[in-house]
Amino acid sequence: MTANLLEIRDLHKRYGPLEVLKGVDCDVRAGEVISIIGSSGSGKTTMLRCVNMLEEFEGGTIRIDGEEIGFTTQGGVRTRKSEREIARQRALTGMAFQQFNLFPHMTAVENVMLGLQLVRKMSRDEARAVGETWLDRVGLLARKDQYPARLSGGQQQRVAIARAIAMSPRLMLFDEVTSALDPELVAEVLQVVGDLAKDGMTMLLVTHEMRFAYEVSSRVIFMNGGRIGEEGNPREMFVAPKTERLADFLKSSRFN
Numbered sequence: 001m002t003a004n005l006l007e008i009r010d011l012h013k014r015y016g017p018l019e020v021l022k023g024v025d026c027d028v029r030a031g032e033v034i035s036i037i038g039s040s041g042s043g044k045t046t047m048l049r050c051v052n053m054l055e056e057f058e059g060g061t062i063r064i065d066g067e068e069i070g071f072t073t074q075g076g077v078r079t080r081k082s083e084r085e086i087a088r089q090r091a092l093t094g095m096a097f098q099q100f101n102l103f104p105h106m107t108a109v110e111n112v113m114l115g116l117q118l119v120r121k122m123s124r125d126e127a128r129a130v131g132e133t134w135l136d137r138v139g140l141l142a143r144k145d146q147y148p149a150r151l152s153g154g155q156q157q158r159v160a161i162a163r164a165i166a167m168s169p170r171l172m173l174f175d176e177v178t179s180a181l182d183p184e185l186v187a188e189v190l191q192v193v194g195d196l197a198k199d200g201m202t203m204l205l206v207t208h209e210m211r212f213a214y215e216v217s218s219r220v221i222f223m224n225g226g227r228i229g230e231e232g233n234p235r236e237m238f239v240a241p242k243t244e245r246l247a248d249f250l251k252s253s254r255f256n
């Protein structure tokens with residue numbers, strides 16, 4: 001049996017009085033592509049943000065390659081790890097969001113180079129070479145010296161994805177990376193994500209693109225009210241949902 005790359009156990013997260021994650025369990029093996037679907041407010045983004053320690057969670061554990069993320073638990077006592085350690089662990093995952101957040105005063109390749117130089121301590125030349133390799137992979141080598149304002153939304157998102165992947169994360173987290181894009185730009189970004197999936201990148205993918213989720217996922221998770229409502233392979237989930245809630249959700253999200 002293969003060990004889990006990511007292991008989430010009984011994850012609990014609240015914002016003040018609002019309990020957002022009510023005990024989530026999830027195992028992801030290397031190379032798996034997990035799509036997370038579910039209605040607005042069901043906790044999809046919060047789950048990804050906990051994996052990346054962008055949110056602190058009150059209960060449960062998250063492990064990447066067996067290493068507990070964010071906290072040390074000993075004898076039932078939970079201690080937050082040092083900021084330095086958390087920063088190191090955060091680099092185990094790469095994240096791309098709906099908003100691309102490129103630095104506007106840096107060119108495409110400089111955006112990709114920044115983390116390689118600051119976090120991976122590469123020389124400028126090394127970082128440029130890696131940056132160009134990844135821009136090439138997302139089809140943007142010819143645009144490497146453009147500033148973000150000169151790129152389309154789809155191109156900016158591809159740079160943002162290249163920037164995250166260039167850091168060699170163990171796991172990629174994608175949160176609705178096509179939601180802010182004009183419809184005609186969605187396909188080029190999904191193509192890039194799909195190619196990464198084919199290359200064996202392990203990923204957790206929050207998406208409203210049901211057709212895409214159906215095609216690329218090894219497994220689909222349906223979040224419902226802070227819990228996993230149903231999970232299974234794409235065929236089971238999209239063609240023969242077991243719960244009424246999932247069936248209703250799929251109807252409302254126009255899967256066809």
Ligand SMILES: Nc1ncnc2c1ncn2[C@@H]1O[C@H](COP(=O)(O)OP(=O)(O)OP(=O)(O)O)[C@@H](O)[C@H]1O
Nearest residue numbers: 015018020038039040041042043044045046047223
């Ligand atoms: N920083 C925050 N402070 C307070 N409440 C929050 C915060 N972030 C999220 N929430 C609440 O937590 C719940 C889950 O939010 P989350 O963003 O995880 O949902 P989601 O499934 O990603 O939804 P969507 O599909 O709209 O992106 C929502 O009720 C939301 O309003």
Ligand SMILES: [Mg+2]
Nearest residue numbers: 044045046175
């Ligand atoms: Mg969200």
